[in-house]
Amino acid sequence: MLARMGRLQELVGARHPEGVPHWHLSRTAVLPGLRGRGLGGALLRYQLARADEEETAAYLEAGTPRDGALYERCGFRALGAPTALPDGGPEIQPMWRAGLSAPRVH
Numbered sequence: 024m025l026a027r028m029g030r031l032q033e034l035v036g037a038r039h040p041e042g043v044p045h046w047h048l049s050r051t052a053v054l055p056g057l058r059g060r061g062l063g064g065a066l067l068r069y070q071l072a073r074a075d076e077e078e079t080a081a082y083l084e085a086g087t088p089r090d091g092a093l094y095e096r097c098g099f100r101a102l103g104a105p106t107a108l109p110d111g112g113p114e115i116q117p118m119w120r121a122g123l124s125a126p127r128v129h
Contacts, residue, residue, distance in 0.1 A: 034106050035084055038117045045080040067097055078123040085116040094118050
C-alpha cells in the first residue's frame with residue numbers, strides 16, 4: 024500500500040506546475056451522506072476567494088468527472104491530458120485556475 028501511494032504521489036507530482044506562484048488545493052472531501060448539497064462547492068469557493076484576494080492562481084487534481092465539472096464551474100481548466108493511475112486506478116485530471124493577475128499555465 025505504501026509503495027502504491029508513493030507511486031501515486033510521483034505520477035501526480037510530475038504534473039504539478041513549478042515556477043508559478045499558486046495555491047495547491049490538494050485535499051477536500053465531503054462525507055458520502057452529505058454529498059450533493061453544495062458543501063464541496065462552498066468549500067472550494069471560500070478557498071478561491073482567498074486566492075483571489077492575493078491575486079494567486081490555483082491548482083488541483085480532479086479524481087472524478089463530477090469533481091472536474093464542479094472545478095470547471097469555478098473557473099478551472101484542464102491542464103493537459105489526465106494522468107492514468109497504475110493497476111487499473113482512475114484517471115486524475117490536473118486542473119489550473121489563473122488568479123486575477125497570475126500567468127496562465129499550459
